[in-house]
Amino acid sequence: MKLLDTTLRDGEQAPGVSLSPDEKVEIARALERTGVSVIEAGSACTGAGEREAISRVTDLELDARVTSFCRGIHTDIDLALECDVDGIHLVVPSSDRHVEGKVGSTREDNLERTAELVEYAKSHGLWVEVIGEDGSRADLDYLEALMATALDAGADRTCFADTVGHTGPERTAEVVGRLAELGPVSAHTHDDLGLGVANALAAVDAGADLVHCTVNGLGERAGNVALEEVAIALSHVYDIDTVDLTQLYDLAQLVARATGVELPPNKAVVGQNAFTHESGIHTDGTLKDDKMYEPYPPETVGRERRLALGKHTGRAGVRAALEEHDVEVSEDAVAEIANRVTELGDRGRRVTDADLLAIAEDVTGADRERTVELLDLNAISGGSVPTASVRLLVAGDERVASGTGSGPVDAAVSAVRAALGSGADAELEAYHVDAVTGGTDALVTVEVTMSRDDRSVTVARSEADITRASVEAMVDALDRLLEADAQAFAPADD
Numbered sequence: 001m002k003l004l005d006t007t008l009r010d011g012e013q014a015p016g017v018s019l020s021p022d023e024k025v026e027i028a029r030a031l032e033r034t035g036v037s038v039i040e041a042g043s044a045c046t047g048a049g050e051r052e053a054i055s056r057v058t059d060l061e062l063d064a065r066v067t068s069f070c071r072g073i074h075t076d077i078d079l080a081l082e083c084d085v086d087g088i089h090l091v092v093p094s095s096d097r098h099v100e101g102k103v104g105s106t107r108e109d110n111l112e113r114t115a116e117l118v119e120y121a122k123s124h125g126l127w128v129e130v131i132g133e134d135g136s137r138a139d140l141d142y143l144e145a146l147m148a149t150a151l152d153a154g155a156d157r158t159c160f161a162d163t164v165g166h167t168g169p170e171r172t173a174e175v176v177g178r179l180a181e182l183g184p185v186s187a188h189t190h191d192d193l194g195l196g197v198a199n200a201l202a203a204v205d206a207g208a209d210l211v212h213c214t215v216n217g218l219g220e221r222a223g224n225v226a227l228e229e230v231a232i233a234l235s236h237v238y239d240i241d242t243v244d245l246t247q248l249y250d251l252a253q254l255v256a257r258a259t260g261v262e263l264p265p266n267k268a269v270v271g272q273n274a275f276t277h278e279s280g281i282h283t284d285g286t287l288k289d290d291k292m293y294e295p296y297p298p299e300t301v302g303r304e305r306r307l308a309l310g311k312h313t314g315r316a317g318v319r320a321a322l323e324e325h326d327v328e329v330s331e332d333a334v335a336e337i338a339n340r341v342t343e344l345g346d347r348g349r350r351v352t353d354a355d356l357l358a359i360a361e362d363v364t365g366a367d368r369e370r371t372v373e374l375l376d377l378n379a380i381s382g383g384s385v386p387t388a389s390v391r392l393l394v395a396g397d398e399r400v401a402s403g404t405g406s407g408p409v410d411a412a413v414s415a416v417r418a419a420l421g422s423g424a425d426a427e428l429e430a431y432h433v434d435a436v437t438g439g440t441d442a443l444v445t446v447e448v449t450m451s452r453d454d455r456s457v458t459v460a461r462s463e464a465d466i467t468r469a470s471v472e473a474m475v476d477a478l479d480r481l482l483e484a485d486a487q488a489f490a491p492a493d494d
Contacts, residue, residue, distance in 0.1 A: 001204060001240045002037035004186065004212045005227055007255060008057070009040045009069050011218035014261065021053040023258045027215075028057045030251045032064055035243040036227075038210070040089060043069040044079035054083040065127060072103075072113060077121050087127030089159070090117055092150075094132030094143050107142055111149045118153035129186060131159040136167035140175060148182050157184035157210070162199055165192025165222060169202035180207025188212040189225045196225035197233060204234070215255040216263060216270065228252060228269040228301070236296050249302035269301055276306040311345025314338060321356055324455070329364055336363050355460075357480060371395055372420070372479040379408040379467045388412035390471065392419045408467045416474060426452040426481050428474070433466065446470045450477040457481055 008024050011017065019027070024041065031039050041057040042050045058066050067087045068080035080088050092114045093099040099110050114130065121128045130150035132143050147158040160176050172187070179185040187203030187210070189196045200211050217226035228248045234240040252270035256263050265272040275298040291297075298305050315331075318338045322329060329337070340359045341351050360366070375398070376391035388411035389402040403414025413428075430449040446469040447460040459477045463469035 001234060001242050002210050003227060003231065003242050004038035004040060004210055005031050005036045005214065006040040006069075006212050006224065007031075007214040007218055007227075008053075009042050010212075010220070010224055011214035011216075011255075011259070012042070013220045014218045014223065014259070017218065017259045017261065019053070019258060021049070021056045024053045025056050025060065027255060027258060028060060028062065028064075028066075030247070030254050031215075032060075032062045033244070034247040034251050036064055038065045038067060038087075040067050040069060040212075041083075041085070043076075044083050044085070045069075045071065045076045051079065051083050054080075054085065058084045058086075067127070067129075070121075072117055074117070074120060077117065077124070077126070081124055081126070085126070087129065087156075088121055089129050089131055090114075090121065090150075090155075091131045091133050091161075092117070092146070093134065094138040094146055094161075095134035096139065097137065098134045111146060114146060115149050115153040118150050118155045122154040128155045129157045129159055130155045131161050131186075131188060133161055134163045135160050135175065136162040136164075136171065140178060143175065144178050144182070147179050147185075151183045157186060158182065159186040159188050159210075159212070160203060160208070161188040162190055163188075165190035165196065167199065168193070168195055169198045172199045172202040173206040176203045176206040176208050184209060186210035186212060190219065191217060191222045191225060194222075196223075197229050200225045200230050201233060201238075204238075204240075216252050216261065216267070218255070218259065218261060226268070232269050232296070232301060245300050246302045270303075274298075275303050311342050313341050313345070313351070318356070322360060327357065327360055329360060333360070333363050370479055371483040372475055374472055374475045377412060377468055377471055379412050381408040381411075386411045388415045388467070390415040390419055392416070392475070394420060409470045412467050412471045413474060416471060416478075420478065426450045426478055429456065430458075431470075444469055446473050448473045448477055450474065450481060452481040455481060 008019065008027060012019050028039055028041065041054040044051050044054055054068055065086045067089055068083060068085045070076035070080055070088045070090050072090065072092045077088060093103050093110060099105055099107060118128055118130060130147065132138060132146055135143055150158055158179055160179055162172065176185055176187060185208050187200055187208040189199040204211065211230055212224065213227035213230050214224040215227050217223040231242050231245060231248065234242055235245060249270050252263060263271050268274065275294065315334050315338045318341060319334050337359050341356065345351055373393040374390065375393055379388040380386065385404050386408045387402060387404050388408060389400065390412065391398065391400045399419040401415050401419035403411050403418050405411035405414050427450065428448060429451050432447045434445045443462050443464055444466050445460055445462045446466065447458065449456055449458045457477045457480045459473045461469045461473040461476065
């Protein structure tokens with residue numbers, strides 16, 4: 001079983017998505033690391049910019065086969081050849097709606113033209129997959145004849161395409177089973193009915209040995225079947241290996257950043273909540289046995305387990321979260337902290353690590369002095385280069401520093417790092433902004449997650465000014481991360 005990734009072609013056809021040549025190269029390299037067998041790098045017929053991007057990918061000399069999408073015309077094949085691709089996906093109409101209504105042809109002429117195009121592509125040394133567009137709505141006898149014609153003309157394989165996400169797994173299995181008797185067959189499924197994975201698995205069961213996917217399920221309308229979902233389903237349920245599963249999360253994050261399409265929190269495999277537990281029952285069970293409430297270990301797909309804090313958090317979750325921050329409290333204190341966490345969650349608040357630690361300090365009466373405190377912040381974004389200056393109190397030492405950046409927030413963060421010097425070696429893992437009120441005086445909540453060594457802290461701050469909220473959240477996170485490290489406060493760089 002192998003996977004073909006079409007993120008760079010079908011995924012890019014999602015509304016609002018446009019990838020630069022550099023981004024396509026970066027994603028192609030990530031797909032290669034993941035072990036994808038075929039990378040559809042784009043549609044050479046789109047334009048000169050697209051051909052440059054495809055050529056950049058072919059120049060990488062990847063182990064994966066690099067291909068281009070081609071319509072059923074000779075010029076598309078010629079343009080693909082200019083990009084030095086290994087092969088093409090030749091898309092020809094298969095349903096009467098497409099043969100007659102879209103192309104204005106007949107069934108007989110379509111058969112002849114498909115054979116001619118395949119022979120032309122093969123004569124130029126290309127690997128050829130023929131896709132019967134709208135195959136799920138085609139007359140099965142005609143689709144079978146069309147694919148047989150393509151194979152007889154020299155095509156390397158055919159592809160069943162549920163182009164509009166129209167069908168279900170039973171019909172998919174019937175069609176693919178017929179086509180598999182002719183020769184190697186692939187499956188190209190869309191998720192308009194939420195059946196993308198089901199149809200892909202039905203195709204595999206019926207004889208398909210190659211599945212077309214996109215990272216994060218990107219694609220037109222409701223998207224294509226998601227590569228990460230097909231890969232883990234084949235591995236976990238059917239013990240079929242396709243790609244390096246440990247690369248899936250990094251790949252998903254890369255594509256999300258490049259396309260600007262955020263991952264839904266509840267997205268299977270790669271969503272934020274996929275391995276996050278808040279419920280007291282689930283947290284307690286997971287702490288006792290990590291298989292209790294998870295189908296497979298998060299490390300399988302390059303993830304880590306998270307215990308979230310909120311209204312459903314029980315004592316076991318609070319105790320585990322405190323232990324992550326090396327905080328020891330009595331069982332009575334754990335119970336009181338858990339009650340306060342629940343109360344905070346009941347008010348609709350996302351309970352962060354900083355909230356938990358502040359509650360614990362209040363309950364236990366611990367007297368804690370801040371290690372890093374923001375005294376003053378000034379940010380200017382009206383000029384050509386946004387600048388910012390900060391005044392911090394760092395372990396009793398007042399420090400002033402300035403910085404520049406791509407925007408006021410970036411400039412302010414640079415200033416904080418400059419003021420802290422070697423103490424600012426924490427990594428910003430996540431940055432999220434939410435508007436919490438409407439109108440011109442709206443507040444924004446900025447939530448950051450920062451890590452240092454093996455510790456991470458999440459902090460949220462709400463302000464009318466996004467720059468101040470961002471800096472306060474970051475400084476509070478650094479305060480928690482650096483409080484135990486006396487060596488972190490070397491003099492700030494000049």
